[in-house]
Amino acid sequence: MLLVSGGAAVAGMLVAGRASALPAVDMEMVLLAAQVDPPKDGTGTTSGAAAHVLEVERALQAKGLLAADAVDGHYGTSTIAAYAAWQRSLGYSGIDANGIPGATSLAKLGSGRFTVTRTVSAGSRTSTYGGKRVDGRTGDMLAAADAMLSWNLTLDQGSYSTSDPTSAGTHDGGGVVDVSVGSLSSTQRWETVRALRTVGFAAWLRTPSQGSWPYHIHAVAVSDPDLAKPAADQVHDYYFGKNGLANHAPDDTPSAYRAAFTWWEKYARS
Template identity: 80%
Template structure:
């Protein structure tokens, strides 16, 4: 073999080996990118919603057990968007975080209940792009569903049906959601997830059993009596972790979580011990 042929052969072998090295490097880079993508932290939407409704009325920056790590990821993303001060990135979903998240929702073109500061699955997924993944998403479904002739969202409808199935009498709604017609409701029905159930014709035991059934499926529910206000006997129920809750209703979730009555006086819950249940929400109940 002459020197030129030898040199040509060596050049080809060098090019082949270099091509192999480049290919290996590319494969390694792609694997690294894939690893980074799968290594994104997971944000549990159920826990973020719980904190968003439990944390704001707190007098301090106490953390909601099981939620703070997920809230931190949301707050870091809001901070990166320039919507939340670094000092408020603390795992406590307080009023500053509610306001910052509402600003994020408005930046996506949302308004009204869709910009209430409580994460929806679409806005949360968008916020987490490149930063975190969303697990256990919560959706209210259609806002034009109904139950017993009263307007509710699909999630609330399903919750009412499940509670109704536990009772030997039927739930009759006195007021549904997305309603501003009753001034005694103090704005709690302005959004979704809130209903009033007629209790005038129920016995005392039936009233309390209805409260227990509603709580079992994930409502913050209380028996309201004429002695508490200018209203007849009824049961007020607000769905825990409903993304459409008006702020006054979300504050009632806070009260319920801490064993209070959900009224303006924030007194202790007067529900008899036999009719109380462990704090839960619809998705958690559905999982069994």
């Protein structure tokens, strides 16, 4: 009996050892690459993300969804398409098959291949902020930014919305809001931009001279898993110091109101 018990214990230790030997995939880094990499010219990787993206790509290749020559640590359009196919194979559709990993699909992809660390969730899709629909993660971010200001954030438009054709599809998924600033002074508008950026939004002050809209702040929650493609592309622009508009011009935010690139989970840990 002692030998049997000892053998079972050793077998359990071996199984545990194999599990602990699996590589760890940092979901925060994979999400960052999934936003920053696709619009790039070429196949450059995102700092700190390549090793984690490689594990995801190897798993997609093993599923027959990604060609071997696309397993390169660059989360480009081929990887987006392959991951979207993986999501669809799990029965997902719409924004749930956007090619950006969600915690559940990533864990299933990694079964037996890698473990997932620093998971990110959009939270409830039926949350509201100031009467506008947002996901839970975005609501938490807005509350944190609101607390930094002596005036209240008021939203013109929330997320999961297709009602405004001037938004070019950025609001179709989660993580995107427009903040009303018509009643604010110029300084207050810029301070609002800075507060939103500080908690992890890619945020810009929009002006009537840029398009057919009133003054407002457009904000995209960096690394929200529910981002629509046009919104994810705006994170790419923000990462590289651009304005998130179709002309991809340099960000015109005054230096005093800029903030270091971050995302909600990283900010919350600081």
